[in-house]
Amino acid sequence: MANTIEWIEGTIPTVRLLDQTRLPHVVEYLNVTTVAELVDAIQRLAVRGAPALGAAGGYGVALAHREAAREHWSPAEFASAVESLRNARPTAVNLAWGVDRVMQASSNAEGALAEAIDIANEDKAGNLALSAHGAEWIMSHCARRPLRVLTHCNTGLLATTSWGTAYGMIKHLHQDGMVEMVYADETRPLLQGSRLTSWELTQDGIPHKVQVDAAAASTITRGLVDVAIIGADRIAMNGDTANKIGSLSVALACKFAGIPFVVAAPFSTVSLDTATGSEIEIEERDASEVLEVGGAKVALDGTQVFNPAFDVTPAELISAIATEHGVIEPVLATNSDIFASLVPLSSSH
Numbered sequence: 001m002a003n004t005i006e007w008i009e010g011t012i013p014t015v016r017l018l019d020q021t022r023l024p025h026v027v028e029y030l031n032v033t034t035v036a037e038l039v040d041a042i043q044r045l046a047v048r049g050a051p052a053l054g055a056a057g058g059y060g061v062a063l064a065h066r067e068a069a070r071e072h073w074s075p076a077e078f079a080s081a082v083e084s085l086r087n088a089r090p091t092a093v094n095l096a097w098g099v100d101r102v103m104q105a106s107s108n109a110e111g112a113l114a115e116a117i118d119i120a121n122e123d124k125a126g127n128l129a130l131s132a133h134g135a136e137w138i139m140s141h142c143a144r145r146p147l148r149v150l151t152h153c154n155t156g157l158l159a160t161t162s163w164g165t166a167y168g169m170i171k172h173l174h175q176d177g178m179v180e181m182v183y184a185d186e187t188r189p190l191l192q193g194s195r196l197t198s199w200e201l202t203q204d205g206i207p208h209k210v211q212v213d214a215a216a217a218s219t220i221t222r223g224l225v226d227v228a229i230i231g232a233d234r235i236a237m238n239g240d241t242a243n244k245i246g247s248l249s250v251a252l253a254c255k256f257a258g259i260p261f262v263v264a265a266p267f268s269t270v271s272l273d274t275a276t277g278s279e280i281e282i283e284e285r286d287a288s289e290v291l292e293v294g295g296a297k298v299a300l301d302g303t304q305v306f307n308p309a310f311d312v313t314p315a316e317l318i319s320a321i322a323t324e325h326g327v328i329e330p331v332l333a334t335n336s337d338i339f340a341s342l343v344p345l346s347s348s349h
């Protein structure tokens with residue numbers, strides 16, 4: 001299987017990214033040697049998905065140290081490069097979290113790289129743990145066997161450093177023989193579902209159908225789905241969850257149909273500074289993503305576009321949030337700090 005992101009040591013150290021803009025037809029790696037190139041790769045979604053962005057933030061700080069030494073940057077130039085990385089995309093809190101964690105851990109190149117590698121290794125372990133916790137919760141809340149699962153966007157190995165979050169849970173359930181069918185929403189406009197999730201599902205031999213996003217509510221209310229599992233870009237302290245645009249529609253349909261809507265995320269996606277979902281900045285992306293499909297124009301030139309990349313699902317629509325520390329049930333929560341029962345949170349979580 002491919003590596004989403006890795007550090008390659010050498011005369012010019014490199015962050016090697018699997019270029020997700022080229023998948024599924026071209027498997028090609030990008031060799032990034034400067035912070036500016038990494039920011040560009042993040043903004044073009046060559047690397048994407050909240051946990052992968054956390055790793056990119058960490059490796060990016062290590063890269064900044066090496067570039068600073070090579071190019072004789074002043075401290076102000078170093079600080080400005082790190083800030084541009086931290087702000088490359090606003091919604092997934094993991095990016096800023098990865099940058100801050102490495103900046104706080106060390107002020108030298110070696111220490112920064114060691115911390116960035118720790119982030120990547122912890123992500124893998126965390127994904128395996130949250131997948132097991134979430135799968136156990138699903139098995140005790142869904143009676144039908146094997147399960148029919150709906151998912152949105154891409155949350156697999158490509159969105160993390162390995163294994164995946166919501167996708168990791170699906171893989172865990174599949175390995176236990178518990179998956180009959182996965183409905184993968186295509187995820188307009190950038191098609192993370194049809195290009196990336198379907199690619200991963202094919203490689204893992206998991207039976208699936210890609211459907212247009214607009215089909216999801218109907219698939220759910222027709223009784224064809226037992227559980228919906230999605231990832232997260234930022235989870236507020238009350239459980240409100242930002243994820244790829246279209247996730248809220250899935251949650252509303254699940255509520256109407258009376259089936260569980262499950263969020264899977266590592267704790268690096270929980271934002272201590274965000275009390276509720278209304279405080280989450282929603283990234284708005286370029287009009288061309290909506291006006292063109294595969295380079296072909298699908299609307300008149302000059303058409304105005306609203307292109308929010310994420311939406312926020314209120315906690316009351318979320319049956320469970322599976323993390324590496326266990327599962328909480330926001331829908332049943334009575335206080336505003338719903339994570340307190342799971343783990344004592346500090347700024348260094």
Ligand code: MRU
Binds near residue numbers: 243
């Ligand atoms: O714009 P993207 O592709 O970075 O959005 C990704 C998502 O919304 C994912 O569902 C989320 O980051 C979780 S990835 C494990």
